[in-house]
Amino acid sequence: MGEKIIFATGNKDKMREIREILSGIDAEVLSMGEAGVLLDIKEDGQTFEENALIKARAVAGQVGGIVLADDSGLEIDYLDRQPGVYSARFMGEGTSYKVKNKALLNRLLGVPKEKRTARFVCAAAAVFPDGEAFVCRETIEGYIGEQAAGENGFGYDPIFYVEEYGCSTAELSREQKNEISHRGKALRGVKKELEKRLGQKGAAV
16 A cells, blocks of 8 residues: 545545545545544535535645535525525534435425536545645535435435436445436546556655
């Protein structure tokens, strides 16, 4: 194993996905906790890209090396793209996603399918030791279903449906979800940049 890469999150579900998507890269991917980083990062950016960079730079300021971060969320067109960048903090940070999902479904009661369009957005950022940064933004389009379904995902996955599969992202297998998801696509974009960097500089990175 070559480099150590720190991902600026403490979310275990997210880390599992991240490791699966970044598998094959010559680096060990650690969470903030595994790297001994204890930070309360204020995500006050106006966009997913800004928040991803805020997190990555905050951790890089503590540990150096290569740091990755992402900011992701759900945009519902009928609700003026809410909850958007506030997806994690919607209804308060301590509120369970079961409660959040139910609240969003209630706000869409009676709204026809064609007006329930939504997307997951992910901006994945990498900050390198020389201070340079790389950001990749990706989305997955779908709609909000009439009810929550599935146990495989987390967050808003149970209410987000993908037309192609006719089910929620929480009903997809992990492999299917990683292939089509916003986070999967964004992290594969970052992975290409990492492979280029690690390949060019090897152990000196």
